[in-house]
Amino acid sequence: MAMASNISKGRRKSPFLSLLVKTGKTLTTVLVTMLGLLFVTFFIGRVMPVDPVLSIVGERASKEMYDEAYRALGLDKPLIVQFLYYLRDIVQGDFGISVRTGFPVANDIKRVFPATMELATLGTIIGVVIGVPLGVLAAVKRGTWIDQVARVVALIGYSMPVFWIGLIGLLIFYGILGWIGGPGRLDIFYEDMIPSVTGMILIDSALAGDWTIFKNAFSHIVLPASLLGYYSLAYISRMTRSFMLEQLSSEYVTTARVKGMSEAAVIWKHAFGNIRVQLITVIALSYAGLLEGSVLTEIIFSWPGIGSYITTSLLSADMNAVMGGTVVVGLVFVLLNIFADLLYKFFDPRAK
Amino acid sequence: MKHFTNLVASATLAFTVGVTGMPVAAETPANMLVIANRIDDITTLDPAQSFEFAGSDVSRNIYGKLVNFDPADLDGGYVPDLAASWTVSEDGKTITFTMREGVTFHSGNPVTAKDAEFSLRRAVTLNKTPSFILTQFGFTPDNVESTIVATDDMTLQITTDQRYATSFVLNCLTATIGGIVDSKVVMENEVDGDLGNEWLRTNTAGSGAYSLGSWKPNESVTLVSNPDFYLGAPAMERVVVRHVQESATQRLMLERGDIDVARNLNPEDIAGVSGADGVAVDSELRGRLMYISMNQLHPILSNPKVVEAIKYLIDYKGMETSFLNGQYTIHQSFLPRTYLGAIDDKPFSLDIEKAKALLAEAGYADGFEVGIVVREAQERIEIAQSIQNTFGQAGIKVNITVGTAKQILGEYRARTHDIYVGAWGPDYPDPNTNAGTFAINPDNAQEAGHTGMLAWRNAWDIPEMSAATLAAVVENDRDVRATMYEQIQRDHQATSPFAIMYQKIEQTGRAENVQGLNLGGAITAVSYWAVSK
Numbered sequence: 039m040a041m042a043s044n045i046s047k048g049r050r051k052s053p054f055l056s057l058l059v060k061t062g063k064t065l066t067t068v069l070v071t072m073l074g075l076l077f078v079t080f081f082i083g084r085v086m087p088v089d090p091v092l093s094i095v096g097e098r099a100s101k102e103m104y105d106e107a108y109r110a111l112g113l114d115k116p117l118i119v120q121f122l123y124y125l126r127d128i129v130q131g132d133f134g135i136s137v138r139t140g141f142p143v144a145n146d147i148k149r150v151f152p153a154t155m156e157l158a159t160l161g162t163i164i165g166v167v168i169g170v171p172l173g174v175l176a177a178v179k180r181g182t183w184i185d186q187v188a189r190v191v192a193l194i195g196y197s198m199p200v201f202w203i204g205l206i207g208l209l210i211f212y213g214i215l216g217w218i219g220g221p222g223r224l225d226i227f228y229e230d231m232i233p234s235v236t237g238m239i240l241i242d243s244a245l246a247g248d249w250t251i252f253k254n255a256f257s258h259i260v261l262p263a264s265l266l267g268y269y270s271l272a273y274i275s276r277m278t279r280s281f282m283l284e285q286l287s288s289e290y291v292t293t294a295r296v297k298g299m300s301e302a303a304v305i306w307k308h309a310f311g312n313i314r315v316q317l318i319t320v321i322a323l324s325y326a327g328l329l330e331g332s333v334l335t336e337i338i339f340s341w342p343g344i345g346s347y348i349t350t351s352l353l354s355a356d357m358n359a360v361m362g363g364t365v366v367v368g369l370v371f372v373l374l375n376i377f378a379d380l381l382y383k384f385f386d387p388r389a390k
Numbered sequence: 391m392k393h394f395t396n397l398v399a400s401a402t403l404a405f406t407v408g409v410t411g412m413p414v415a416a417e418t419p420a421n422m423l424v425i426a427n428r429i430d431d432i433t434t435l436d437p438a439q440s441f442e443f444a445g446s447d448v449s450r451n452i453y454g455k456l457v458n459f460d461p462a463d464l465d466g467g468y469v470p471d472l473a474a475s476w477t478v479s480e481d482g483k484t485i486t487f488t489m490r491e492g493v494t495f496h497s498g499n500p501v502t503a504k505d506a507e508f509s510l511r512r513a514v515t516l517n518k519t520p521s522f523i524l525t526q527f528g529f530t531p532d533n534v535e536s537t538i539v540a541t542d543d544m545t546l547q548i549t550t551d552q553r554y555a556t557s558f559v560l561n562c563l564t565a566t567i568g569g570i571v572d573s574k575v576v577m578e579n580e581v582d583g584d585l586g587n588e589w590l591r592t593n594t595a596g597s598g599a600y601s602l603g604s605w606k607p608n609e610s611v612t613l614v615s616n617p618d619f620y621l622g623a624p625a626m627e628r629v630v631v632r633h634v635q636e637s638a639t640q641r642l643m644l645e646r647g648d649i650d651v652a653r654n655l656n657p658e659d660i661a662g663v664s665g666a667d668g669v670a671v672d673s674e675l676r677g678r679l680m681y682i683s684m685n686q687l688h689p690i691l692s693n694p695k696v697v698e699a700i701k702y703l704i705d706y707k708g709m710e711t712s713f714l715n716g717q718y719t720i721h722q723s724f725l726p727r728t729y730l731g732a733i734d735d736k737p738f739s740l741d742i743e744k745a746k747a748l749l750a751e752a753g754y755a756d757g758f759e760v761g762i763v764v765r766e767a768q769e770r771i772e773i774a775q776s777i778q779n780t781f782g783q784a785g786i787k788v789n790i791t792v793g794t795a796k797q798i799l800g801e802y803r804a805r806t807h808d809i810y811v812g813a814w815g816p817d818y819p820d821p822n823t824n825a826g827t828f829a830i831n832p833d834n835a836q837e838a839g840h841t842g843m844l845a846w847r848n849a850w851d852i853p854e855m856s857a858a859t860l861a862a863v864v865e866n867d868r869d870v871r872a873t874m875y876e877q878i879q880r881d882h883q884a885t886s887p888f889a890i891m892y893q894k895i896e897q898t899g900r901a902e903n904v905q906g907l908n909l910g911g912a913i914t915a916v917s918y919w920a921v922s923k
Contacts, residue, residue, distance in 0.1 A: 139607030
């Protein structure tokens with residue numbers, strides 16, 4: 039007790055300093071993580087048995103053209119020097135030019151990332167809105183048919199190959215029933231008809247007040263988002279169920295019930311209240327996973343997102359684009375982690 | 391616990407309603423052509439630099455050229471485009487073009503001989519990958535001022551370093567690099583003396599049937615029609631090419647009527663759409679050839695009887711009807727069909743007995759052991775495996791080495807391979823593009839290092855055939871020239887260490903109401919301006 043009051047006194051002395059130290063620690067963590075990430079991607083990129091020069095000039099280029107491109111890429115310098123140059127450019131927000139698209143990698147990412155973000159956000163919303171109640175329900179109704187159904191649903195979501203389920207979904211809902219829009223983010227007819235503000239068409243069209251385009255965009259995103267949502271639902275509901283089971287079997291729940299609290303209050307206020315922090319981690323992880331870009335989903339639905347961007351770049355040895363994309367994905371991961379940390383503080387009484 | 395169930399149920403319901411309430415277009419607009427294609431190979435739209443298929447497809451519809459192919463008659467060869475006519479000097483070195491009157495660029499500027507001069511000089515000066523198509527005629531950054539000259543607004547003279555067949559020069563001018571750009575607009579966008587190279591990467595300044603609406607890498611290219619196009623405003627006012635990677639997805643979109651043309655359907659999906667209502671399937675020859683070649687530095691492979699035997703040990707038909715079905719067709723000479731002088735002779739088929747007899751004559755009745763190098767591409771590996779199998783039936787034991795493009799190409803260029811499984815695509819629309827590599831070897835010495843030439847890479851020493859091929863390059867009569875190539879190919883077929891096996895075909899699914907779409911065959915790229923619905 040005495041110790042606790044000492045600590046709190048110490049805190050009160052310099053709240054500013056402690057904040058500074060905390061921020062500094064977080065920043066250091068971010069920086070070290072990012073540096074490590076850059077280091078690893080850079081060196082993997084350089085030792086890969088692909089020839090970035092060949093992919094620029096083509097097989098039949100003369101020796102002089104090859105050498106010129108080789109020098110232009112800075113490949114004649116020692117590896118460590120190349121890495122330092124690369125770091126210097128990145129700090130200035132310059133990821134280099136993508137040899138495949140001919141645009142600065144930063145521009146490309148600005149174009150492809152919102153597409154992925156839109157899809158991932160909607161997918162996560164679906165996953166949370168359905169997955170959490172489903173998990174809670176399964177835990178409460180443990181062992182009943184509801185629990186069994188919820189588990190089977192989650193299991194299917196886990197084990198179904200996205201390539202197959204995506205194509206079947208397209209075939210049924212788009213090909214046969216015609217209920218939804220096909221591959222791509224919009225019907226081709228509507229393309230370029232609204233100004234790009236966020237790069238997320240649902241938001242942009244809402245901002246522009248163009249509900250026809252909004253509806254069209256929604257009809258295109260609904261299937262891929264549901265697919266991703268299903269995957270995150272499977273994960274979230276399973277985790278929710280096991281967290282809830284743990285809580286429901288604790289003594290305080292029994293005590294609360296004995297005290298005559300209503301069942302809803304026991305479940306929501308006590309048990310659920312206690313799993314919120316864990317749940318946030320799960321959701322943040324699942325969201326981060328979707329933000330990496332689901333390559334197969336993007337390919338099947340011709341969704342120009344960051345997953346297919348990185349993959350295609352990798353296949354054509356476009357290392358600037360691969361590294362740029364990887365750094366952005368890494369950064370998103372780190373930022374989401376920090377964000378989840380902040381949420382903990384908000385929800386966890388102990389962290390206060 | 392009822393509210394849990396309600397929550398799930400209402401979420402599901404809201405979802406379903408949202409989904410089902412969507413209207414879906416069943417047909418593309420009448421003035422719009424929508425195409426699904428893989429366009430992730432476009433790296434630049436600058437005609438002086440662009441050298442990829444999807445890029446040529448865009449370029450051909452945006453940039454006029456001095457001479458060009460008529461989509462309605464590709465076999466007819468080049469016809470006047472921005473040049474209305476031309477004359478050739480007596481020494482055969484200077485071609486004088488008279489420009490077409492009254493043609494304007496998309497900017498409204500008139501198309502003049504000065505623009506043509508600028509464009510060709512620019513392509514030579516920039517010296518990008520495809521520049522050899524022009525520099526092979528002796529143009530260099532240093533001499534363009536005197537060799538490519540607009541004598542007035544309507545007259546352009548180009549002078550080559552020696553006499554060449556006129557058809558050779560003009561065929562090369564139909565390539566993407568022959569595109570005429572708007573010199574004023576391009577120079578307004580020049581940065582650091584780059585002759586507008588960076589700007590033209592993502593913008594266009596042409597006089598063709600279409601101008602660029604937008605290009606989003608890996609996503610889509612939109613072309614907007616040019617109402618002032620000198621051949622008449624195109625019927626399709628917008629052409630949208632959307633990048634769709636998956637064949638099955640392209641097929642669904644075609645069947646739903648959301649696209650007019652699907653360009654990358656695999657054989658299964660082609661079979662699937664063949665019966666569908668309102669869908670037609672077109673099959674078109676492309677320029678790519680598939681071949682195997684035998685290194686003549688190899689003590690056994692340099693025996694002519696062995697070379698001949700090997701040509702009978704390939705299961706041409708078997709591969710064509712199995713894993714190459716719908717993608718390659720049997721072709722056994724070095725000029726792709728639709729090229730000037732191409733022949734369709736197919737003297738070889740799988741004949742184990744004949745091959746065994748030839749091997750016995752050569753003194754290898756018990757066979758021998760040999761290596762095949764192949765790069766890690768599915769169809770080439772399958773070809774190597776098929777060959778391994780049929781060679782085995784004649785007692786030749788084959789060891790397959792699979793490697794990356796860089797490794798395998800390195801071995802090929804260094805002439806350290808035994809047998810190489812290769813593909814070759816023509817670079818420009820003239821027979822010399824293939825003759826100049828399959829049938830010329832200026833100096834077979836290792837030090838000569840003609841690594842760009844396939845004949846040298848296989849150490850095939852052919853002074854006579856080289857001379858014949860060079861003679862065809864300067865023959866001015868187009869028909870005589872064609873006959874010369876026919877003869878060279880027949881000799882090549884009989885004696886060369888190349889077993890040319892296949893020519894690429896491309897199958898396209900098309901909505902039946904789309905008429906007049908020409909994909910350009912083996913010789914050029916797609917033309918949208920003749921399309922109607």
